[in-house]
Amino acid sequence: MILWLAPMDGVTNLPYRMIVQRVFQQYNQSPNQTLWTWTEFMNADGYMVQPHRLAHHFIHSDQEKNLIVQIYGWTRETLVSTAIDLDRKYGSHIAGIEINIGCPSPRVMACGGGSALMRDYDYLRSIVEEISESIQLPLSLKVRTWLRNEDKSEWFDTLVGLTPFCKMITIHGRTFSMGHSGENDRDYIQRFREAVSEQCLVIGNGGITHYDDMQGKHIDGYMVGQAAIGDPRIFTPHEPTPQDRYDIIMEHMHLLLAYEYWKEKNIPDTYEDPATLHNKTLLHARKKGGDIGDDTRHEVSELQLHDFVMMMPTMAELDDIANNLGNYVDFDREHQGLVEFRKYLFNYIAGLPESKELKKSLARTKEYHMMRREIDGFFSGMS
Numbered sequence: 561m562i563l564w565l566a567p568m569d570g571v572t573n574l575p576y577r578m579i580v581q582r583v584f585q586q587y588n589q590s591p592n593q594t595l596w597t598w599t600e601f602m603n604a605d606g607y608m609v610q611p612h613r614l615a616h617h618f619i620h621s622d623q624e625k626n627l628i629v630q631i632y633g634w635t636r637e638t639l640v641s642t643a644i645d646l647d648r649k650y651g652s653h654i655a656g657i658e659i660n661i662g663c664p665s666p667r668v669m670a671c672g673g674g675s676a677l678m679r680d681y682d683y684l685r686s687i688v689e690e691i692s693e694s695i696q697l698p699l700s701l702k703v704r705t706w707l708r709n710e711d712k713s714e715w716f717d718t719l720v721g722l723t724p725f726c727k728m729i730t731i732h733g734r735t736f737s738m739g740h741s742g743e744n745d746r747d748y749i750q751r752f753r754e755a756v757s758e759q760c761l762v763i764g765n766g767g768i769t770h771y772d773d774m775q776g777k778h779i780d781g782y783m784v785g786q787a788a789i790g791d792p793r794i795f796t797p798h799e800p801t802p803q804d805r806y807d808i809i810m811e812h813m814h815l816l817l818a819y820e821y822w823k824e825k826n827i828p829d830t831y832e833d834p835a836t837l838h839n840k841t842l843l844h845a846r847k848k849g850g851d852i853g854d855d856t857r858h859e860v861s862e863l864q865l866h867d868f869v870m871m872m873p874t875m876a877e878l879d880d881i882a883n884n885l886g887n888y889v890d891f892d893r894e895h896q897g898l899v900e901f902r903k904y905l906f907n908y909i910a911g912l913p914e915s916k917e918l919k920k921s922l923a924r925t926k927e928y929h930m931m932r933r934e935i936d937g938f939f940s941g942m943s
């Protein structure tokens with residue numbers, strides 16, 4: 561049985577994936593369960609023209625073996641070219657490439673990606689076929705049950721037809737119109753498992769709030785999204801003590817600050833090579849409705865996209881910075897990383913006595929010592 565931390569934009573960055581992995585290794589002793597993770601998704605059009613701005617979406621470490629990089633977009637050329645580029649440059653350290661076919665965000669839909677890809681079956685199939693033939697890494701898809709709650713059968717059959725090209729399909733058991741809440745159609749996922757070859761793994765996603773929810777159905781794995789934000793032990797049967805929670809909060813906060821420091825030092829603000837600029841001009845022409853012609857299109861996909869290769873940190877490097885943070889980070893200034901950290905923190909403390917008061921006092925804290933004082937005080941009152 562495979563358990564999955566869902567890809568979540570703004571959440572499943574390297575520090576959080578590492579925290580979830582470490583908690584899993586410590587508290588899940590089941591030999592039958594492994595944990596896999598995904599990156600936050602990345603826009604393929606953007607990656608083609610400005611890789612330095614987007615590639616941070618898939619920053620990963622040497623210790624991540626079970627990691628899938630997710631991309632989204634609409635244009636076949638850019639999705640295929642991005643997949644080929646990732647496969648070529650990072651194929652030896654990631655486990656797969658995935659296309660997002662379910663995001664309901666207006667921003668993603670507006671560029672034709674995410675759930676919008678469900679609208680044109682033939683076009684989608686051509687993209688999936690071409691990518692699967694062009695890369696060495698396994699290809700996977702993350703999909704929804706359909707756009708609306710009415711007849712889902714045609715989409716179901718379309719998906720069945722895509723399975724020969726994929727190593728795995730994750731089904732979020734909600735329609736596009738349901739967003740991220742509402743009842744999850746577990747029967748759809750079960751019927752899908754029964755309808756397709758075992759060569760294609762089928763993962764169920766949606767509405768899981770407890771470790772015990774990940775049992776019972778005959779599917780290949782379960783994926784957890786919202787319930788895993790700030791609750792890394794959801795993939796284990798372990799109920800955390802206040803001390804466990806405190807330790808994880810501290811480890812996560814320090815790792816996140818170390819990661820922000822590493823990024824600032826290593827990811828360039830500007831980078832543009834001639835090939836990138838060339839692609840930008842072509843994309844601009846296409847957006848304006850210009851016909852760039854078959855030859856040029858061929859040129860785009862054949863072109864070596866850009867020489868940019870994202871530098872990746874090792875886990876030892878990040879741990880070293882996290883363990884000696886005072887040598888690297890000025891604690892007296894405000895940190896955007898701490899603002900980011902709050903969204904996890906509120907979930908780490910949810911349900912504990914007086915957590916609402918702590919939440920209120922943390923709401924405007926961006927400074928390390930102040931945040932630390934509040935958290936230490938809160939947990940010392942519990943012991």
Ligand SMILES: Cc1cc2nc3c(=O)[nH]c(=O)nc-3n(C[C@H](O)[C@H](O)[C@H](O)COP(=O)(O)O)c2cc1C
Nearest residue numbers: 566567568569600601702732766767768784785786
């Ligand atoms: C904040 C947030 C960001 C998300 N970002 C992504 C994403 O980048 N790619 C993706 O495939 N799904 C994304 N999702 C959807 C989740 O992966 C998951 O399918 C959804 O939350 C349903 O699972 P759940 O009921 O366990 O939360 C996101 C969801 C949330 C709440």
